[in-house]
Amino acid sequence: MARMKFLCDADRCIECNACVTACKNEHEVPWGINRRRVVTINDGLPGERSVSMACMHCTDAPCAAVCPVDCFYTTDDAVVLHSKDTCIGCGYCFYACPFGAPQYPKVGNFGTRGKMDKCTYCAGGPEADMTEAEYVKYGSNRLAEGKLPLCAEMCSTKALLAGDGDIIAEIYKERVVTRGYGSGAWGWRTAYGDAINV
Amino acid sequence: MNMKHLAKRLAALMAVVTVLALGAVTAPTVAQAQQVNPTAQSVTEDKLFQALQGDQMVAGRVSIPDDKASGLIKPGNKSWAGTHTGTVRFLSIAAVVSAVVVLALFYMIRGRIMVDGKMSGIRILRFTAIERFAHWLMAGSFIVLALTGLNLVLGRTLLLPLLGEGTFSTLTVWGKLAHNYVGPAFMAGLLLSFLVWVAHNLPNKVDAEWIAQGGGLLKKGVHPPAKKFNAGQKVIFWSVTLGGAALSFTGVMLLFPTLAGTQADWQLYQLIHGIVAAVLSFVIIAHIYIGSIGMEGAFDAMGTGEVDLNWAKEHHSLWVEEVQAKSGDKSISTKGAHPAE
Numbered sequence A: 001m002a003r004m005k006f007l008c009d010a011d012r013c014i015e016c017n018a019c020v021t022a023c024k025n026e027h028e029v030p031w032g033i034n035r036r037r038v039v040t041i042n043d044g045l046p047g048e049r050s051v052s053m054a055c056m057h058c059t060d061a062p063c064a065a066v067c068p069v070d071c072f073y074t075t076d077d078a079v080v081l082h083s084k085d086t087c088i089g090c091g092y093c094f095y096a097c098p099f100g101a102p103q104y105p106k107v108g109n110f111g112t113r114g115k116m117d118k119c120t121y122c123a124g125g126p127e128a129d130m131t132e133a134e135y136v137k138y139g140s141n142r143l144a145e146g147k148l149p150l151c152a153e154m155c156s157t158k159a160l161l162a163g164d165g166d167i168i169a170e171i172y173k174e175r176v177v178t179r180g181y182g183s184g185a186w187g188w189r190t191a192y193g194d195a196i197n198v
Numbered sequence B: 001m002n003m004k005h006l007a008k009r010l011a012a013l014m015a016v017v018t019v020l021a022l023g024a025v026t027a028p029t030v031a032q033a034q035q036v037n038p039t040a041q042s043v044t045e046d047k048l049f050q051a052l053q054g055d056q057m058v059a060g061r062v063s064i065p066d067d068k069a070s071g072l073i074k075p076g077n078k079s080w081a082g083t084h085t086g087t088v089r090f091l092s093i094a095a096v097v098s099a100v101v102v103l104a105l106f107y108m109i110r111g112r113i114m115v116d117g118k119m120s121g122i123r124i125l126r127f128t129a130i131e132r133f134a135h136w137l138m139a140g141s142f143i144v145l146a147l148t149g150l151n152l153v154l155g156r157t158l159l160l161p162l163l164g165e166g167t168f169s170t171l172t173v174w175g176k177l178a179h180n181y182v183g184p185a186f187m188a189g190l191l192l193s194f195l196v197w198v199a200h201n202l203p204n205k206v207d208a209e210w211i212a213q214g215g216g217l218l219k220k221g222v223h224p225p226a227k228k229f230n231a232g233q234k235v236i237f238w239s240v241t242l243g244g245a246a247l248s249f250t251g252v253m254l255l256f257p258t259l260a261g262t263q264a265d266w267q268l269y270q271l272i273h274g275i276v277a278a279v280l281s282f283v284i285i286a287h288i289y290i291g292s293i294g295m296e297g298a299f300d301a302m303g304t305g306e307v308d309l310n311w312a313k314e315h316h317s318l319w320v321e322e323v324q325a326k327s328g329d330k331s332i333s334t335k336g337a338h339p340a341e
Helices: A018-027 A063-064 A090-097 A132-138 A166-178 A186-194 B005-037 B044-051 B077-110 B129-158 B165-201 B205-214 B232-256 B264-292 B299-303 B309-315 B317-327
Strands: A004-008 A036-040 A047-051 A073-076 A081-082 A162-165 B072-073 B121-123 B306-308
Touching: A004 A047, A004 A090, A004 A166, A004 A186, A018 A036, A047 B072, A063 A073, A063 A081, A063 B077, A081 B165, A081 B309, A090 B264, A162 A166, A166 B044, B077 B129, B077 B165, B077 B264, B121 B309, B129 B165, B129 B264, B129 B299, B165 B232, B205 B232, B232 B264, B264 B299, B306 B309
Parallel strands: none
Antiparallel strands: A004 A162, A036 A047, A073 A081, B121 B306
């Protein structure tokens, strides 16, 4: 089985936000929630870079460690998913996440925010694959259809890569060697404990 | 197409060619600039991480209308997760387990602390209805809060395997709601008990003597003098007051995150909340023990509000003197010292 990861090549990202839009559309994500976002660092300054960020599907995910009801699970593809039936909406996963991935449908007090929602790596949830029940809660399950996450698949500059960690790391290294520069695999050290060294 | 028009077009073409030619003259400077690595100044994650101090995050600008989404990476969140699943969980377990072990040992060695003289049958009022209301409002709500709070920290380890995911989730949802809505009752009880008891809980010389004699807890027949509250009770009072205030403040902040500020603030409040709750649980378990099975006659004080005169003389001698001086001794002696013969 593959170890699925995301990698955003910030030297290619043009901050078009198509990944954000595609994600919202693909999964009918509720109003106010963005499972993916594009953050621009040093905006307007020399060296400005944009990075598309979502749940990184961490190794030893801190959200899963702090969840009081243990609603997270990791698939065979190393995708971190959760059960909205079990989630109590406490917000601990949001405290723990280094990437701001967990979000809640309502702005409110502890426990009145509703069930947590986050990027599923287009892999649905605990319900049977590609069912209506799964779609309503988690959005589409492209992985079950043999496809990769839509955000990465439709990225116009191929800045956002999704797939097996070793393969996308290799693609990124090749790019860096070819063009002679690279601002790094953003979030990898925090999420997977290792950066890509070229 | 007439000639005039053609001439106009030719002129335009000439102009374009001229501009291009001029451009070629200035081109070398542009080309020189292009030879420089365009990413020489580009931000890298490594550099930003090095620049990070303390618990800050790498952040930028987002075009979606949500400023909170502008944070990119905040590695420090993992350390909160580590503390929550490590220190807080450990302290919660340690507080409960050590309290039970210490008290069980104490019970085995010292046994129940009995009234040395027999019960006199004379009852004197120790706590008024308001005092008892304050106490039980606080006590009842504390137990609900402590159990539902412990469930958030330990339920996953202890209850989840027993109940299964669905049942445990339902239980925890209700526990969380109870925790949220019972909180204000605890705060009300805390405030009320502070107001009615603070005057009796200021430390004084008598406390030093009480502490020097170990409160009479360790030896049978030893009864250091005490006023309405002895030094041990004062410790409980101040632990509950200060700990309760900390729990109330952090609790309100956690309930209304927008009041509290940023994510770092929530994390700090959550850690304080968890650690103070664990420490206070230890204190309260000891308090429940000594107020119930640990000491004969003690529960009456908060039960009916009236305690036996001999119990009071042994444990709160100075207070009894005060009460008797105030009431002129008569109300006490007529209350049942000499039942109808």
